Amino acid sequence: MSDAKIIVHGGAGTIRPRLWAAYREGAHVAACIGQQVLNRGGSALEAVIEAVVNMEDNPVFNCGTGSCLTLDGRVECDAFVMTNDMRIGAVSIVTNVKNPVRLARIVMDHTVHHVIAGESTNRLADAHGIEKIDPHALIVDRRRRRWQEMMDRGLEFMVDPELEASDDPADLTDEDAMDTVGACAVDKEGNVAVAGSTGGIMLKYPGRIGDTPMPGAGNYAGPSGAVACTGHGEAIMRVCLAKYCYDLLEQGVPVAEATSRSIAHLTDKVNGFAGLIAIDSAGNRAWATSTPNIPVGVAEGAVDISNGQQPA
C-alpha cells in the first residue's frame, strides 16, 4: 500500500500579483478534488483527470475555458494523460471540447493510437459522448484583452526569431501568456499517473503543437513516478524535460534533487523558461522553476509559488 498523494501546478510564467490569490486558490482546490478521489480509493489516473478538469473549468488557468489565444484569436487546446504501465493518451489542436483531458483519456482507453490532433478530435468526442462547447465560450475577457494588447505591441510571440532568442524572462514569460496546468498522483495501490492540459502560448501560430501532448517532453509517467512540465514548450521539447526528470527518479535520485537538476539542465542546454512538478512512487513531491512564478497546490494547503518566495 502507498501513501496516496497528489500535486498540481497552474503554469510557470509571470503572474500579476493581483491574480496570485486566484492562482493559489485554484491550484489548492484542484489538488483537494484529486486528493478526495484518492481518499475514496480512486485511481491515480482518475485523481489527476478530475483535478485537471476542475482547472480546465476555472477561467483563471490557460486550459479549457480561459485558454490563451492563437495569432488569429482562437483557442486550440492540447491535453495528455499517462500511467505507470506506460499507457498514453493525448490530443492536440482541439477546438470544440469543454474538457480536453477527458478526450485524452478516450484516446488512451479506446484507440490504438497515442496522439490525435485537429478536426478529427471532434469526431472522437462525438463518438464517445464527450461534452462539446462553442469555441467562443472558451475565450474569456482577460485573455482577449491580453491578446489585443500583444497584437497592438506588434508581438508575433513565438513566431518572431528575436523573441525566441530572448534572454529576458519578461519576453518569454509575458504575463497571461502561459499558465498551463498539470497534476501528478500516486494511489493506494502504488499506481502513478500524470495529466496535463493547455491552451499553449499566447499568439502561437495556428496549428502549433506544444510540449504538453508530446510524451516525454511536457509530461511523463512510469513505475518510478510522474512529472508534469510547464513553460516555453519549444524549450521543454528540446531537452525532453519530463523524461529527463523521470530518468533521474528511476535512478533513485530524490524527487527534490531530480526537479532542481532538471531545471538546471534546461537552463544549461537551452537557457529555457519552464517549471515542473514531480511525484515519486512513494508519494514524495517537489517542484522547481526557472520562471518568476509557478503556482503549486497540494491538498494539505496552498503552496507558495514564486521561485522560492512570495512576490511583493
Ligand code: ASP
Ligand atoms: N508549455 C505550454 C506550451 O508551450 C505553455 C505553458 O506551460 O503555459 O504549450
